[in-house]
Amino acid sequence: MTLFQEFGITQELAIILAIDLGIAVLLLTLMRYMQGWSAKVNSRDELAVRDNFAFGISTAGAVGALGIVLTGAITGAAAHSYAQEAIGMASYGICGLILIKLGRFVHDKIALNHVDKTAAILKGNISVAIVDAGAAMATALVIRAVLIWAEDLTVNTFIAIFSAFAVSQLMLVVLTRALEIFYRRRNQGHSLQQALEEGNTALALRHAGAMLAMGFTFNAASHFMVYDPTTYVTNLFGWFVFSLMMLLVLSILLWVVKKLVLARIDLSDEIERQQNIGLAAVEMAISISIAVIMTGLMA
Template structure:
């Protein structure tokens, strides 16, 4: 054991910190599954294993992945001064992130997708709505993780910053949803995108997932240009919002160009909106996320 530690350059103290972080992370990830069942007013075990509700499984998977993303933001910081403070810090960030993910689902339901009842649709095995729900949770988590990496310390200002970053993420999700609704209506004789989700259009849900996740990635680019300071917190967070809007528009423009090149000769409205082509929608999602990842990497 000592030889392995010497070879890897790790010390016993660091290994203890890693053990603390991974233990708390696994406990919280396990808790997320059961919390998802409570919030949906179902038994998660029955819904997943006995009822074989794929939509619920996708929704839970999104929540678990979202929490994992948030926890990487907590783990990536410097180790605390003591084991106890590490436990407190990791647990605090993790529980707070879990709460924000669940609150984000409520915001997404009531503000972004306010024309459908996601809980009812997921219970009814609507896979499209399950995908949309998972994407919203993951998008929220991506922004929360960026804020966790941006701030430092463990005080009231830290949690204010995280909460404000959460609000920015929800504002961007609502904005993107409204823009995509307008675009969908213009291309489909004023039909409603939300009604299409309720009707189970999986291809459209996959495309939307790519759009909201790429938007979240675009918003995180602001963290590379702004310096965290409790004294200028609100100014910086307004800058996050404005920068996020600019980056979202830039990602949208570049994604449109990339789609026309990668999917040249394919009518995207006809294939995805009307023929529900999951394959084409998956390529669209991959292009959206890829462009956002490349752009944010360049900004870093």
């Protein structure tokens, strides 16, 4: 009896696992190089010669995001043939890679439209890099949820995936605008985007935590949606309504929990003006924890 047989792994399953892992490694490698190609720089030079920490954080976010997406691509049962498994894994993986890059473009041009993220990251702006990585991973959490929610490998499946992706990008923009409004009110009209560009890392951690929490709540919303690939408008409207509801519930819960866990601490002053990175990390952990708990309760 072989070791594989002892653990109930057949030769066919082992080959399928090898196919999935091989494609995943290739796509992760491609993502690393795409980071350099999209910024028109040599990724090796940025990471290992210039020691650009910001570029490293941004790349880590992109690679981690693709890894999250790939877990959604390999969650289902094995395909009927090796070729079908390879096509399915590659299709979902490439789709996820494209959507992650598209999401970064949307975030650059619409959400953080007053910041040249690529230029800032190449200059070593760690705050902007953290927000960039957070946006990529939040988008990936959404794509993963949709890949698990969707079934089969058809044109309708990809339409359903793109519909949910479009709603998620709208929610990220709404979230960013809300954070901007609150920040402006507390800081005499000062711009959140300008503060990030000036290097407020604590503020960047808060922003990234909020986006990641939104990504997890989108996963919670998927439990209310019944998959029907042909009802395009219903899918789009359903994702919008449930994701908006989850975002509102999350916002209320976070306000209450932060008041309790971080009682007698002026978060606005500590994070926005004193740039307290440690406290921002605690707030980020609270945001993600509450979102994960919500996801678990809705499952």
